[in-house]
Amino acid sequence: MLRSTFQFCQVALLLLSSGAPIAALSDQKMNRFIDQLMSQMTLEEKIGQMTQYSANMAQTGVNLPQNYEREVLRGRVGSIFNAYTPEFTLKMQRLAVEQTRLKIPLLYGFDVVHGHRTVFPIPLAESSSWDLHLMQATARIAAAEAAADGLHWTFAPMVDVARDPRWGRVSESTGEDPWLNSLIAAARVRGFQGEVLSDPTRVMACVKHFAAYGAAEGGRDYNVVDISKRELFETYLPPFLAAIKAGVGSLMTAFNDISGVPATADGWLLRDILRDRWGFTGFVVSDYTAIPELIPHGVASNLEHAAELAINAGVDMEMQGSTYIDHVENLIRSGRVNVKTVDEAVRRLLAAKYKLGLFDDPYRNVSKERAARVLMAPTHLQVARQMARKSIVLLKNDKQVLPIKAGEKIALIGPLADRKRDMIGNWSGAGDWRIAVSLRDGLSEAYGSKRLNYARGSNILEDRDLLAFLNQHGGEIDIDPRSPAEMIREAVSVAKRSDVIVVALGETQGMSGEAASRTQIRVPENQLLLLRALRTLNKPIVLVLMNGRPLVLEEESQLADAILETWFLGTQGGHAIADILLGRENPSGKLTMSFPRDEGQIPVYYSHRNTGRPQLSGGDRWVSRYIDSANEPLYPFGWGLSYTQFEYSDLQLSAGAIKPDQKLVVNVTVSNAGSRAGEETVQLYIRDLVGSITRPLKQLRGFKKVYLEAGKSQTVQFELTLEDLKFYNRKLTFAAEPGDFEVMVGGNSKEFLKSNFRLTD
Ligand code: BGC
Numbered sequence: 001m002l003r004s005t006f007q008f009c010q011v012a013l014l015l016l017s018s019g020a021p022i023a024a025l026s027d028q029k030m031n032r033f034i035d036q037l038m039s040q041m042t043l044e045e046k047i048g049q050m051t052q053y054s055a056n057m058a059q060t061g062v063n064l065p066q067n068y069e070r071e072v073l074r075g076r077v078g079s080i081f082n083a084y085t086p087e088f089t090l091k092m093q094r095l096a097v098e099q100t101r102l103k104i105p106l107l108y109g110f111d112v113v114h115g116h117r118t119v120f121p122i123p124l125a126e127s128s129s130w131d132l133h134l135m136q137a138t139a140r141i142a143a144a145e146a147a148a149d150g151l152h153w154t155f156a157p158m159v160d161v162a163r164d165p166r167w168g169r170v171s172e173s174t175g176e177d178p179w180l181n182s183l184i185a186a187a188r189v190r191g192f193q194g195e196v197l198s199d200p201t202r203v204m205a206c207v208k209h210f211a212a213y214g215a216a217e218g219g220r221d222y223n224v225v226d227i228s229k230r231e232l233f234e235t236y237l238p239p240f241l242a243a244i245k246a247g248v249g250s251l252m253t254a255f256n257d258i259s260g261v262p263a264t265a266d267g268w269l270l271r272d273i274l275r276d277r278w279g280f281t282g283f284v285v286s287d288y289t290a291i292p293e294l295i296p297h298g299v300a301s302n303l304e305h306a307a308e309l310a311i312n313a314g315v316d317m318e319m320q321g322s323t324y325i326d327h328v329e330n331l332i333r334s335g336r337v338n339v340k341t342v343d344e345a346v347r348r349l350l351a352a353k354y355k356l357g358l359f360d361d362p363y364r365n366v367s368k369e370r371a372a373r374v375l376m377a378p379t380h381l382q383v384a385r386q387m388a389r390k391s392i393v394l395l396k397n398d399k400q401v402l403p404i405k406a407g408e409k410i411a412l413i414g415p416l417a418d419r420k421r422d423m424i425g426n427w428s429g430a431g432d433w434r435i436a437v438s439l440r441d442g443l444s445e446a447y448g449s450k451r452l453n454y455a456r457g458s459n460i461l462e463d464r465d466l467l468a469f470l471n472q473h474g475g476e477i478d479i480d481p482r483s484p485a486e487m488i489r490e491a492v493s494v495a496k497r498s499d500v501i502v503v504a505l506g507e508t509q510g511m512s513g514e515a516a517s518r519t520q521i522r523v524p525e526n527q528l529l530l531l532r533a534l535r536t537l538n539k540p541i542v543l544v545l546m547n548g549r550p551l552v553l554e555e556e557s558q559l560a561d562a563i564l565e566t567w568f569l570g571t572q573g574g575h576a577i578a579d580i581l582l583g584r585e586n587p588s589g590k591l592t593m594s595f596p597r598d599e600g601q602i603p604v605y606y607s608h609r610n611t612g613r614p615q616l617s618g619g620d621r622w623v624s625r626y627i628d629s630a631n632e633p634l635y636p637f638g639w640g641l642s643y644t645q646f647e648y649s650d651l652q653l654s655a656g657a658i659k660p661d662q663k664l665v666v667n668v669t670v671s672n673a674g675s676r677a678g679e680e681t682v683q684l685y686i687r688d689l690v691g692s693i694t695r696p697l698k699q700l701r702g703f704k705k706v707y708l709e710a711g712k713s714q715t716v717q718f719e720l721t722l723e724d725l726k727f728y729n730r731k732l733t734f735a736a737e738p739g740d741f742e743v744m745v746g747g748n749s750k751e752f753l754k755s756n757f758r759l760t761d
Helices: 002-018 020-040 043-049 066-073 086-099 123-127 132-148 168-172 178-193 229-236 238-245 267-277 303-313 323-333 339-355 368-374 378-391 439-447 464-472 484-496 525-535 554-559 573-581
Strands: 051-054 056-058 061-063 079-081 107-110 206-210 250-253 283-285 393-397 410-413 452-455 500-506 541-546 562-565 646-653 664-672 678-688 699-708 713-720 739-746 752-759
Touching: 020 339, 043 051, 043 323, 043 339, 051 066, 061 086, 066 086, 086 368, 107 339, 123 132, 123 168, 123 178, 123 378, 132 178, 132 368, 132 378, 178 229, 178 238, 178 699, 206 238, 206 267, 229 238, 238 250, 267 303, 283 339, 303 323, 303 339, 323 339, 378 573, 410 439, 410 484, 439 452, 439 573, 452 484, 484 525, 500 525, 525 541, 525 554, 541 554, 541 573, 562 573, 646 678, 646 739, 646 752, 664 678, 664 699, 664 739, 664 752, 678 713, 699 713
Parallel strands: 051 079, 079 107, 206 250, 250 283, 410 452, 410 500, 500 541, 541 562
Antiparallel strands: 056 061, 393 562, 646 664, 664 713, 678 699, 678 739, 739 752
16 A cells, blocks of 8 residues: 555656656647547537637627538537637537537637737837737737637638738738747747647637748749759748747648649649658648639649548648538548548647647637627737837938927828728727727827827829729728819928928738739839938928838938838727837837838848859849849848947857867847947847758848947847758758858848858768
């Protein structure tokens, strides 16, 4: 007796001291539960778990079409998306757990892309903060709100590397750099999921879109992709791997093909890479109707064939479609799909539900009271304002026009100055734009209306067809019936009475996002007419840009004295912009995507490789260059000014050479040489000078955010290890090669201090 008690204690101690055996035990428990459940399931019920339908979002609230509801009752649906609110989710969940044969709870998914009810800045904006803690915090809040609103699962983070600003979905991305995107992906997964998925204040994340969706030819959404394997491994896959290492629960396939194989039918990607090489154990969902789309792609002859290709490739759940539920049984009967494939998929899907705690409490404590407490809680709004301020990038600030000096008379002008709908951006389905703070609201509240005069100045667009199209898709754009000349006249007369002109121009939110690719990524011409007219007044002009992608700003950069890139900043956007304009907060954002000078330069990104004929000095003829434009973007990756000035000095490396098992320590002194406190993002880039394959001129391998009072300096330290020097070599092996490297440290990818070291054998 004593002996067995002792043994019991020893086992308990062992379990408590290492975590892993406990996890193994709970996995065993889960597996037994799933075995038991699956032994009772019919094939139809199993395929039902692999099926997901969308609810409708109507004026009257969320509802499910009757035919889908009937399918739920028959156990032929595993998941519903576009469904939220306690009322709706609890009602449907009751049907599933009280009225179906096996009482398996539904899994509710939704695109919680940048906040839920409290809307945060669009991801491209958030990434400009380079603040991983804050990005994790906004994901955590988004999860808390989504969970309180009945959701279990978000289709985020989107981690597609984005190098083509014509592609509208760059607004959902976190920019052009795979290394930075990987860190952000991991932070956001942790923010959404927390430590354990059973925590009812968290949701499961879904990393998307696997893979290389950002490389769509011509920047046209859904278009084909043709890239090398090395480019895939080096540029597009790393953020997915980072999300997987951070424990992401699910993954979504991409719409595109890669070199002829649609991602949704790509067994090499979904099994060999994802499962065998990376060991991903979560489940894979298709993108919206991506399975039937295998027919127009031209790889499937009919729906049954499409189902066969997708399931055999490794797609566990079909989003929005009945291709699986209609055809997989038959495919099994005819031997084209193995029943084991279905069983593995269902096991993964049930495991996700189990880990979310849905079998213990299918309602996850959801209630109207909890929702009222959590949704848009004051602390959430505070974080939204903080994140919005940090997302703003000061592109230009000649003669220190900004911040606006107290007492100056401000003319607030422009078609985006008084817009609430645009402030919350696209992919903000659960957000209420009516309560968003417009720039006009934010500035009036902060500055008072006595010294603030407003004129609209122009419509967002004069292209009536495009306006009508955008309004059909939720644009909420009202059109001023006055002629452009009349509106400009009014704006000029308002501007004449001011000391400084703040003009808000750019895109309406529907001009970026999904299915919003543009060939001309410019401020619309009618808005430019307004800017040109204002310039003639010879008063300082602050251009406040709102947009979901990098824009071509050659002319604007000459017409405006200062430019603030404010993207679409979310619920609290107007307050945040006012905080920056008035100098209550010092801007600190840095671009995560290059801003081209002209669309003809696209793709333009900082980490490009050298050529055999690089352009070294301006005038050479027979080198890789344009004869009508510089090669460099107008504003490069990492660019962003502050109201103070930072200086870099004393770059020191701990050694001139390191062995593979040694670290290199890099120190640099950063000083605040201006007259106010500010935050700087110190960036470290490397270059492998000679490789077995050509290497990028620069690759980000470190960054640190430092806050410095005026006149203060700080030593900022980085460490580089062998991992940082590795790349996919000639044989596509991830390895570092001995030789010389350059280290560059500075405040952006263009201006830096430089030193060298050697990696020895
Ligand atoms: C998008 C996905 C999204 C899904 C569900 C698709 O059109 O590509 O990113 O998660 O719709 O809304």
